Amino acid sequence: MNPRELGFPLQAGRPPIARPEDERGIRSVLEHARREHLRVAPIGGGRHLSVCRPDVERGEVDLLLSTAALDRVVEYVPGDGTLTAQAGCSMQALAETVAEGGHALTPRVPNPERASLGGTLGAGRSGLDRVRYGPLRHHVLGMRVMLADGNVARSGGRLVKNVTGFDLHRLYTGSRGTLCVILEASLRLFPLPEAERHLVWKETRLEPQLERAAALADSALEPRVEALLREEGIWELHLGLAGLGVSVAFERDLAVQLAGSPTQELEGEHPELFDIEESGGGTQIESCAPPGELAARTSELDALGAERILILPRAGRLCAWIQEPSPLPPPQIVDLWPRFIPRALPFAWHEALAPRATEVPALAPMLSLQKALDPEGRFASNIFPGRP
Amino acid sequence: MHESLLRDLRAVVGEAGVITQPSARAAYDCDGLTLKRRLPELVLLPRDTDQTARCMRLLYRAGIPLVPRGAGTGLSGGATPVEGGVVLGTARMRRVLEIDSERRLARVQSGVVNADLSRITAAQGLYYAPDPSSQAACTLGGNVAENSGGPHCFRHGNTTRHVLGMVVVTPEGELLDLSDPRPDPWGYDLCGLFVGSEGMFGVATELTLKLTPLPPVTETLLAIFQSLDECCEVVTDIIAARLEPSAIEILDKLTIQAVEASVFAAGYPQDAEAVLLLEVEGHEAQVSETIARVEPILERHRCIELRRARDAAERARLWAGRKGAFGAMGRIAPDLYVADVVAPRTRLREIVRIATDIATERGLAISNVFHAGDGNLHPNISYDRRDAEQVARVLEAGDLIMQACIERGGSLTGEHGVGIEKQKMMARLFSEEDLAAMARVRAALDPKERLNPGKMIPLRACMELRTRPIPAPSPGDLE
Ligand SMILES: Cc1cc2nc3c(=O)[nH]c(=O)nc-3n(C[C@H](O)[C@H](O)[C@H](O)COP(=O)(O)OP(=O)(O)OC[C@H]3O[C@@H](n4cnc5c(N)ncnc54)[C@H](O)[C@@H]3O)c2cc1C
Numbered sequence: 001m002n003p004r005e006l007g008f009p010l011q012a013g014r015p016p017i018a019r020p021e022d023e024r025g026i027r028s029v030l031e032h033a034r035r036e037h038l039r040v041a042p043i044g045g046g047r048h049l050s051v052c053r054p055d056v057e058r059g060e061v062d063l064l065l066s067t068a069a070l071d072r073v074v075e076y077v078p079g080d081g082t083l084t085a086q087a088g089c090s091m092q093a094l095a096e097t098v099a100e101g102g103h104a105l106t107p108r109v110p111n112p113e114r115a116s117l118g119g120t121l122g123a124g125r126s127g128l129d130r131v132r133y134g135p136l137r138h139h140v141l142g143m144r145v146m147l148a149d150g151n152v153a154r155s156g157g158r159l160v161k162n163v164t165g166f167d168l169h170r171l172y173t174g175s176r177g178t179l180c181v182i183l184e185a186s187l188r189l190f191p192l193p194e195a196e197r198h199l200v201w202k203e204t205r206l207e208p209q210l211e212r213a214a215a216l217a218d219s220a221l222e223p224r225v226e227a228l229l230r231e232e233g234i235w236e237l238h239l240g241l242a243g244l245g246v247s248v249a250f251e252r253d254l255a256v257q258l259a260g261s262p263t264q265e266l267e268g269e270h271p272e273l274f275d276i277e278e279s280g281g282g283t284q285i286e287s288c289a290p291p292g293e294l295a296a297r298t299s300e301l302d303a304l305g306a307e308r309i310l311i312l313p314r315a316g317r318l319c320a321w322i323q324e325p326s327p328l329p330p331p332q333i334v335d336l337w338p339r340f341i342p343r344a345l346p347f348a349w350h351e352a353l354a355p356r357a358t359e360v361p362a363l364a365p366m367l368s369l370q371k372a373l374d375p376e377g378r379f380a381s382n383i384f385p386g387r388p
Numbered sequence: 389m390h391e392s393l394l395r396d397l398r399a400v401v402g403e404a405g406v407i408t409q410p411s412a413r414a415a416y417d418c419d420g421l422t423l424k425r426r427l428p429e430l431v432l433l434p435r436d437t438d439q440t441a442r443c444m445r446l447l448y449r450a451g452i453p454l455v456p457r458g459a460g461t462g463l464s465g466g467a468t469p470v471e472g473g474v475v476l477g478t479a480r481m482r483r484v485l486e487i488d489s490e491r492r493l494a495r496v497q498s499g500v501v502n503a504d505l506s507r508i509t510a511a512q513g514l515y516y517a518p519d520p521s522s523q524a525a526c527t528l529g530g531n532v533a534e535n536s537g538g539p540h541c542f543r544h545g546n547t548t549r550h551v552l553g554m555v556v557v558t559p560e561g562e563l564l565d566l567s568d569p570r571p572d573p574w575g576y577d578l579c580g581l582f583v584g585s586e587g588m589f590g591v592a593t594e595l596t597l598k599l600t601p602l603p604p605v606t607e608t609l610l611a612i613f614q615s616l617d618e619c620c621e622v623v624t625d626i627i628a629a630r631l632e633p634s635a636i637e638i639l640d641k642l643t644i645q646a647v648e649a650s651v652f653a654a655g656y657p658q659d660a661e662a663v664l665l666l667e668v669e670g671h672e673a674q675v676s677e678t679i680a681r682v683e684p685i686l687e688r689h690r691c692i693e694l695r696r697a698r699d700a701a702e703r704a705r706l707w708a709g710r711k712g713a714f715g716a717m718g719r720i721a722p723d724l725y726v727a728d729v730v731a732p733r734t735r736l737r738e739i740v741r742i743a744t745d746i747a748t749e750r751g752l753a754i755s756n757v758f759h760a761g762d763g764n765l766h767p768n769i770s771y772d773r774r775d776a777e778q779v780a781r782v783l784e785a786g787d788l789i790m791q792a793c794i795e796r797g798g799s800l801t802g803e804h805g806v807g808i809e810k811q812k813m814m815a816r817l818f819s820e821e822d823l824a825a826m827a828r829v830r831a832a833l834d835p836k837e838r839l840n841p842g843k844m845i846p847l848r849a850c851m852e853l854r855t856r857p858i859p860a861p862s863p864g865d866l867e
Binding site for chain 2: 077078079080081082102103124126130134135137138147151152153154155157158159160161162163164165166167168170171173174175179191192220221222243244246247249250251254288290291292312315316317360361362363365366368369371372373
């Protein structure tokens, strides 16, 4: 393929990556893909591709479409606490932009300098700060997207409150490139914390840490982060406090009163915790459980050979890392279906789980939505492991 | 309606669940948008998901359109009956199915009244945060369909942030179980899509809702002003200072006077031009520090008096005044047109002025009560619907206010929905492509447009899909 003829830069590789400079270029890529019957996977920073990796390895994706060149902050309105930016902006750049006006951005993703806004939204990933702010999807105010036919469609707006029209941006958030190319999005912002403090309690057993977490959850504390992390046999309970200075001081004292003196205490945010979700590699499995079942679910993940486990007790979310997974998914993981959420799984696991993909609740309307917005199946990314 | 279909429907919901008498059906001929009325062919009141699904299957096969209805307090015509259509009400679906205080969630039938849920969960130290002013009457199903807001949604967000799951009956009468409250959706965020879909994707029969712990400390302040402009400026400055009260509401002079003359009298000073109702909640340090930072802003904008509710009873009275404001307007004129526009929070004062000018230029009485913290304004126009010429002026003023908001980066509705009231304005806010994408999504979930047909999306966008939408009720064939 001659890049000049195509009208957009194409980088060789398997599959090749198109890096259009602007929206027109993105439309050209989609037109080209339609003419040539190519299947396209939109990508941001390319960091959450694990979910559609099977497609890539099998050659099911013909073309990766990067939105990296769309890296303009469209509008930051400090007085309104809103930000509108193009999909290719890095989360780090956006966080720096809004910090100048005293705002913070959620989610606080791992390695924000490499994560793009479009990729973050497409993956629908929330950060550890969801404990305070809730999941990312709650703060997407509107979007502009390009559909497979090249039409640009907007939903929502740039306002903190707005119920005009269907919330299609909620549908696109977490759609993993299966419905559209995200071009631009508006986000609600939060006050940049005036003070931050990080407390860590360490134990060898999970139960006392869960008790601590329960006591903290029953209190007036409104932490930014509360996470349990097990590494090398030690369970660490992390509590990140952030907000007005006096407020943080008050919450710190209350936390110590409820949970005892911490093993470690830091001013500011923990230097590594936010990146933990993307360090270490290996197979990642996510699951969820109500507070009373966290210990039991942890044992299930342990039985799969989990090396590291991260739990967000308030969100009821667990994530396990398995360094050397068995070639096929162990029977327990099949039993856990669909209570676990695959993240970075080996290809063979996807294949083995494919027949169960039809058990996903509400699969039929999801497929109808996919067909309605992308009738020719131009977008190759796969939202479910296996192809239902 | 065909006799055999009626018989089959009666077999599902029983005699008490079918309303056929025209006089009884008349109670369902409109929602809070009383300008638009149509008598439904039939009203069905199922008791649960199963009955709802069976009714909907029968109606689907018979090709009959359906309008879901909660309490009918909606203000945009979402529950207005459609031509040849049946109204399916959730008034007999009022069971609270489960309260799980450990997981902080409730499972309810969709006909449960908003305020009842918080009343029931208070003993566990929990409440349901979204608090529309109509909360004593409106249903949680209606709240979900409209993505309703309320004063405290400034801090807690509209309904969508509080819906963890739901059971939906599709237009064909199939069950869609989205009730598993996982932290992130499996696949697409269907719940997020259903919230705010104005009864056009399915009928929600059961809801899984997030409960919020009651705050340890709550302070309610009433700041009094001799200028509405200054009052608006305070809000803009609070937002700019990134302070986080839980509610920031404004009532203007005409509203204050109407409230004080009504059963909702809250002790607002009748000679004030505007009052700002401010609530701050959280732990002690958070609350006192926030108030300490708000006070200089109030002073800067010439707040003439700051009152602090001394106890829960006084707090409740201050809120009763705010929440009863729409009802109190009945003292000004028999009817009330409630606009629901949104403006960027930096332009509050400007929009309030424009709305006031638009109404006064047309000889209409306008009062303002609004969720100022969210930039969500309710310029209310009092009128008499028996005066056709006045009605025309009211509708013109409404359109112009919406247009002014669009031109300033605002939007048509912050919480009441589009329905039929704002349908034609949609084409001014959104492009044809935007509307076509919405129509495609609608077609994926309700291909035959059986639920609330002809609403929200202007006809042009529907035609793009080459479907033949059932005509929306037009003023000519209503009433
Ligand atoms: C005095 C007054 C004050 C108000 N204050 C506020 C306020 O502060 N904030 C706010 O947001 N709104 C407010 N409203 C508007 C209204 O109360 C809300 O929109 C409310 O959510 C409607 O609930 P409802 O049960 O009355 O629904 P209805 O009016 O019966 O229906 C509303 C819409 O929801 C659909 N629907 C209803 N139930 C279901 C279901 N189970 N499944 C699918 N679709 C369904 C209907 O088809 C319709 O489109 C106010 C209204 C009044 C009259």
